[in-house]
Amino acid sequence: MKIKVWDYLDEYRIEKNEIEQAIEDVLTSGYLILGEKVKRFEEAFSAYCGVNFGVGVDNGTDALFLGLKALNIGKGDEVITVSNTAVPTVSAITATGAKAVFVDVECDTFLIDTNKIEDIITKKTKCILPVHLFGQCADMNRIIGIAKKHNLFILEDCAQSHGAEFEGKKAGSMSDLAAFSFYPTKILGGFGDGGMVITKNRDLNDKLRRLRFYGMEKTYYSIEQGYNSRLDELHASILLKKLEHLDDYIARRRQLAHQYDEYLKNSSLVLPKEAKNRKHAYYLYVVKHPKRDLIIEELKKKDIFVNISYPWPIHTMEGFLNLGFKKGDLPVTEKLADEIFSLPLYPSLSDADQKTVVQALIDILKTI
């Protein structure tokens, strides 16, 4: 039987009744756009993260884009982020007209190397955009300290870190704004696209509400240039139900990750590191090996499918060469792209399937 890196079907079978009820509730309510479910989900999810406001949007990329727009970031500005991330982190920055400036990452946590941020701050720098990648928060104490010193905004990319913690604080609660994605594979994932920007700041909240709705507060009257980026009632209703299970999803992810740690501790794989003051939510369980491609080929022969997040650093991609970076500029990021891969991990992955993956890996590692 095939083992995939991610699958939702078993989880759906367990939650089928709740999800169908959530859909039915919307279809029979008479409200399909920006109704009660979006409002309740915004309140519940922002409260879960420990902030006052949440604005539901179309997807995580828009959450980043609108977050930057709300901070008035655009042409002529620079935003510091990482190249070791999903493309949308960077496309959201460039879509505002601002320039993304990359800093390398730490080789053990794969997260922004805070020792290198100050080297690239210029007069044009407006914002630091740390990505809490793979389910773990970047070093927010350092980032907050640097941002204060240089008077910069912070926008956290939390697309992969729902429920992750830094010194007991939830991802997204430590900055001006934070962007979440509810893309199906995410820790809190729906059955389609969805996103949210969260904030403690009322003015930013009001501005984001306008930006996602053509710049309107009242229907048909724009008070500023805006967009159409609304979270649908249907997705909000389903996500509201799934939010009740979020802590259980994270607990199961952590259990599976700790089991991988235990089973693979004596193998030649380099295993992921949970930094001391953080709670990793294990969106992905990312390992490193110099013979990564060979291992993946061998696993495929055994019907086990893993993933590489991400095989190409963004600064080396054709679509982003105009940012002025080249191969060799970010050595840690570039080496990671050659060696990392993620093992199957999602809440409904069974212990038996996990053991099959582990045994296959151990057998393969002996022969290569």
Ligand SMILES: Cc1ncc(COP(=O)(O)O)c(C=O)c1O
């Ligand atoms: C780190 C990161 N940022 C942003 C996004 C964008 O989210 P979405 O796919 O919902 O637009 C994603 C998801 O792909 C992501 O992983």
